[in-house]
Amino acid sequence: MSDTTLSTAPVPARKGRGPWARAARRLWQNRSAMVALAIFLLIVAACLAAPLYARWAGVDPFQSTLDAVLKIDGVDVPVMEQSTEGLGLGYTPLGPTWNLKHYFLGADNQGRDVLARMLYGGLNSLWISAAATVLTLILGTAMGLAAGFFGGLTDTVLSRILDVLWAFPIYLLAISLSIVTLSEGLKIGPFVIESGSLWLPVIIIGIVYIPYVARPIRGQVLALRQSEFVLAAINLGVPGGRILWRDILPNVATTLIVFVPLMMALNMLTESALSFLSIGVQPPDASWGTIIQDGQALLYTRPWVALAPGLAIAVSVMALNVFGDGLRDALDPRSKIRLGRD
Amino acid sequence: MKRYLLAASAAALVTLGGLAPAWAEYQTAHRGGTMRLLARSSGGTLDPQINYTLQYWQIFQPIYDGLVTFKKADGNKGFEIVPDLAEALPEMSNDGKTLTFKLRKGIKFSTGQELTVKDVVASFQRIFKVSSPTAGSFYAGIVGADKCLAEAASCTLEGGVVADEAAGTITINLTAPDAEILSKLALPHASILPADTAAQDAGSAPVPGTGAYMISAYDPNKGMTLSRNPNFKEWSVDAQPDGYPDVVQYDFGLTEEAMVTAIQKGEADWMYDQPPTDRLVEIGTKYQDQVHISPLTAWWYAPLNVNLPPFDNVKARQAVSFAVDRNTLVNLFGGKVLAAPVCQVLPPNFPGHEPYCPYTKDPGTKWSAPDVEKAKQLVEESGTKGQKVTVVVEDTAVSRAIGVYLQSVLTDIGYVADVKPISSAIQFTYIQNTNNKVQMSVSQWYQDYPAASDFLNILFGCDSFHPGSDSSINMAGFCDKEIDKKMKDALALGVTDQAAADKMWAEIDKAVTDQAPAVPLFTPKHVDFVSKRTGNFLFNAQYYWIVTQSWVQ
Numbered sequence: 059m060s061d062t063t064l065s066t067a068p069v070p071a072r073k074g075r076g077p078w079a080r081a082a083r084r085l086w087q088n089r090s091a092m093v094a095l096a097i098f099l100l101i102v103a104a105c106l107a108a109p110l111y112a113r114w115a116g117v118d119p120f121q122s123t124l125d126a127v128l129k130i131d132g133v134d135v136p137v138m139e140q141s142t143e144g145l146g147l148g149y150t151p152l153g154p155t156w157n158l159k160h161y162f163l164g165a166d167n168q169g170r171d172v173l174a175r176m177l178y179g180g181l182n183s184l185w186i187s188a189a190a191t192v193l194t195l196i197l198g199t200a201m202g203l204a205a206g207f208f209g210g211l212t213d214t215v216l217s218r219i220l221d222v223l224w225a226f227p228i229y230l231l232a233i234s235l236s237i238v239t240l241s242e243g244l245k246i247g248p249f250v251i252e253s254g255s256l257w258l259p260v261i262i263i264g265i266v267y268i269p270y271v272a273r274p275i276r277g278q279v280l281a282l283r284q285s286e287f288v289l290a291a292i293n294l295g296v297p298g299g300r301i302l303w304r305d306i307l308p309n310v311a312t313t314l315i316v317f318v319p320l321m322m323a324l325n326m327l328t329e330s331a332l333s334f335l336s337i338g339v340q341p342p343d344a345s346w347g348t349i350i351q352d353g354q355a356l357l358y359t360r361p362w363v364a365l366a367p368g369l370a371i372a373v374s375v376m377a378l379n380v381f382g383d384g385l386r387d388a389l390d391p392r393s394k395i396r397l398g399r400d
Numbered sequence: 401m402k403r404y405l406l407a408a409s410a411a412a413l414v415t416l417g418g419l420a421p422a423w424a425e426y427q428t429a430h431r432g433g434t435m436r437l438l439a440r441s442s443g444g445t446l447d448p449q450i451n452y453t454l455q456y457w458q459i460f461q462p463i464y465d466g467l468v469t470f471k472k473a474d475g476n477k478g479f480e481i482v483p484d485l486a487e488a489l490p491e492m493s494n495d496g497k498t499l500t501f502k503l504r505k506g507i508k509f510s511t512g513q514e515l516t517v518k519d520v521v522a523s524f525q526r527i528f529k530v531s532s533p534t535a536g537s538f539y540a541g542i543v544g545a546d547k548c549l550a551e552a553a554s555c556t557l558e559g560g561v562v563a564d565e566a567a568g569t570i571t572i573n574l575t576a577p578d579a580e581i582l583s584k585l586a587l588p589h590a591s592i593l594p595a596d597t598a599a600q601d602a603g604s605a606p607v608p609g610t611g612a613y614m615i616s617a618y619d620p621n622k623g624m625t626l627s628r629n630p631n632f633k634e635w636s637v638d639a640q641p642d643g644y645p646d647v648v649q650y651d652f653g654l655t656e657e658a659m660v661t662a663i664q665k666g667e668a669d670w671m672y673d674q675p676p677t678d679r680l681v682e683i684g685t686k687y688q689d690q691v692h693i694s695p696l697t698a699w700w701y702a703p704l705n706v707n708l709p710p711f712d713n714v715k716a717r718q719a720v721s722f723a724v725d726r727n728t729l730v731n732l733f734g735g736k737v738l739a740a741p742v743c744q745v746l747p748p749n750f751p752g753h754e755p756y757c758p759y760t761k762d763p764g765t766k767w768s769a770p771d772v773e774k775a776k777q778l779v780e781e782s783g784t785k786g787q788k789v790t791v792v793v794e795d796t797a798v799s800r801a802i803g804v805y806l807q808s809v810l811t812d813i814g815y816v817a818d819v820k821p822i823s824s825a826i827q828f829t830y831i832q833n834t835n836n837k838v839q840m841s842v843s844q845w846y847q848d849y850p851a852a853s854d855f856l857n858i859l860f861g862c863d864s865f866h867p868g869s870d871s872s873i874n875m876a877g878f879c880d881k882e883i884d885k886k887m888k889d890a891l892a893l894g895v896t897d898q899a900a901a902d903k904m905w906a907e908i909d910k911a912v913t914d915q916a917p918a919v920p921l922f923t924p925k926h927v928d929f930v931s932k933r934t935g936n937f938l939f940n941a942q943y944y945w946i947v948t949q950s951w952v953q
Binding site for chain 2: 120121122124125138140141143144145146147148149150167168240253254336340341342352354355356357358359360
C-alpha cells in the first residue's frame, strides 16, 4: 500500500491571470533580469543626480580649471601638477582621491572633475540612446506595419529602402551622416537642428537602426495578415488603419517591448563610438564616449579617466542586455527574436 | 607653414639635460651601423619637388641638393645659406634681378650619371611641370614662370633659367629683385634631379639625387631604407657632409606609445612624432639624457575672421587677446618646458622680432597675465556681447583641449561660444575657405625659411586672402591696405638693406598685432627622444635633427 493517498477534494477555483500579469510575474521571478534592472536604474539615478553632485562637490564639469588648488586634509593639492623632476616635462592631472567630495576619480586634462563629467556624460549617453530608441521604434514600426500589411508596391518600395539602409555597415553609415551634419547641422524644410545639438546623434542613430526593427515587425505582420481575425475584419470592411491599430499593433507590442532595452544597449554603444570619434556629442557637452576620448591621452598616467566611463558603458549595456533577455523570456518564452550584430 | 603640410625649422638649439656636442670633425670610429627611425605613418610622395612635409624635408637633406642650401650645422647656424651644387653663392647683377651660378664639376647622381647644367634647367622646369605646391608662390618671380604656371606641360622658362654648357654656368633671371630668392632656392622643391626624370609625381618611386645617401627601398605602408650613395664624394661639409650610419631604416605604423617603448628598450633610435603627453614625465625623469628639447620658430595662434561678426569689430578681437591666459595654454601643451607664451606674430629669435605685448595685465614687452576685466569692458564697448562664436579646432588632444579652453574664455567675457573639433585631415583647408564662415579657429604656422615675410606677409598679406578658396592661408581675411603697402616696401628694401628691412618688419609686426586679426597663443618647443646609443645629436634651425650626422656605434 502506498503512503500517498489521492485527495478527492475539489480544487478551489483560481482567478485567471491576464497575459501581462503572467509576464510581469515571470519577469519578477527572473532574478538576473531584476538585478540587471536594479543596476541600470541605479546608474540612471546617479546620472540624474549629476547637477546635485556638482553643486555639492563645488565643481563645474564644463569649465577648465587648470590652476585650481584643492584643500584635502589640510594640504594644498594642485589639480594639475607640473613635473619638477628631471627635465620638468609633463603636466599631469590629479589622480583619483577616492573621496567623493574631492575629485573622486581625479581630473582630466582640463582640470575638470572626472566623476562629475561622467555623471553628466551618462545623462547625455542615456538620453541619446533612449531618444534614438524611441525614434527607431516609431519609424521602424510604421515601416514594418505598412510594408507587411499593405504589401504590393508599398512593400516593395519600403523593403528596398530597408535593403539600402541594411546594405551599409552601420558604423560607416553613422559616421558618414555625422560628418555631413557636423558642420552645418540638419535642415529639412522648416526643421532646423543646429550643429552641436544632441538631437543630431539621436536622429542619426535612430535612422541607422530602423531595419533592425522594421524587418522583424514586417515579418510578424505578414503572418498576422493571414490570420483569421484579420481576414474577418477585412471582409467585414473594417478600414486598414483601424485593423493595424486595433488588431495588429497589439499583437506585435510584445516584440516592440523586448526591443526597447536591446536597442537602448545598441544605441548606447553607437553613441559612444561616434562621440569617441568626435562626431557624436560635441564639447563642451560630454558623453561617456567623449570622456573616453579625453582619457585616451592619459591612459599611461591616469587610466581611470578612460576606464571609468568604459566600465559605465560596459555595465549599462550588460544590464540592458540581461534585462532585455529576461523581458523577452517573460513576454514570450518561445520567442527567437535576437538583435543582429553588425 | 603648417606643421603637417610644410617643413619647419627652429630658432636656436637649446638642449636641456641632453648633451649637444659642438660641430666637430668627422669621426671615422663612429662610421657604420644601422640607424632605426620610427614614424606613425609615411610622409606621402617621395618626389622632392612635390612633397611639402616636415617629415620628408628632414629626410631629404642627405639625399638631395640644390644650387644652394641651408648649412648642415646645429642651431641658428642652420639658417645660413651656403653654396651646394654651385661653387659659390651667385653673382648678383641687373639690380638684383640676375643671379649667376657656376656649377661644381665631378658630382654624380646615385645612378652614376654626372650632373650637368642641363639637369639644373630641367629641374627648374620640372617644378612647374609637376605643379609643385610652391611653384606659384616661391618661384613665380622667375622670368617665364607666368607662362609655365598657365601651361605647365610646355614649360621652358625661356629667358628665366639659362644654361651655358661651355662655361658651366646657370643664370636665373627674375622679373623683380627678391631678397628671399636664395632661401627659396635652398628649399627641397628646388632640388636638382636628373634631366630625364619624368615630369609627373614620382609617388613611391625614389628619384635619384646627388646626396650622401639614396633611397634603396620604400613602401609607404611599411618603411623606407636609406643606404650610402656609391657615387658620392664629399664636396662641402657645410652643404652635404658625409654621414655616419651605413643604413637608415625608417619604419612606419607604430603608435606614439609603442615608439616611446621601442626607444626605451633600445629597439629604435628616434621617433619622428612627438612623444605622447602621458609619457613626458617618464622620459623627462628616467631618460633625461636621451631627450633633446629645442625651441622652434613657430607659432600657435587663433585666427579671428575680421569679416564676420563679432570679430569684424577690432575691440572684440582685442578683447579675446586680453582674456586668453597664455600660461593655461602652455600647460595644455605640456608645460613651460615645452612652450612659451607670446602675444605678437613674429616668434622670438627671428628676423624682425622685437618684443611687444599690448595684450597683458601690464602692457609692455612680455606677457604676464590675462586682463579679463579689460576684455569684458572691450566686449561691452564693441556692442557684440551675447553674440554666438564657434571655434573650429583640429580633432587632436591638444587642439581640442585648447578649443575647449577658448570656449570657456569666450563664454566668460560674454559670448555664446561652442567648439567644433573636425578631422585634422580637413581642418586646415576648412578654416581657410570663407564659404565655411569660420569665425575663430586654432592653427599653427612653422616657417618655411627664416624671413619675417614668411609669417607676416603670408598670414596677413592681402595677396594671401582668396575668398571661397581652400587655399587662403590668410584665414583671418585681414587686408589692411596701409599695412600691406608697408610689407611690400619692406620686401623691396630687403634686396639692398636687410637690416633696415627687418626694422620695418618689426613695425609691421606691431601694427598687425594692434589690429588683432589673430590671438597669439604660444611658441612651441620640439622634443626629440633618442636611443641611448645615438651620439652627436645636432638640431638644425632649418630642418631639425640632422639625421645622418648622428652615429649609432
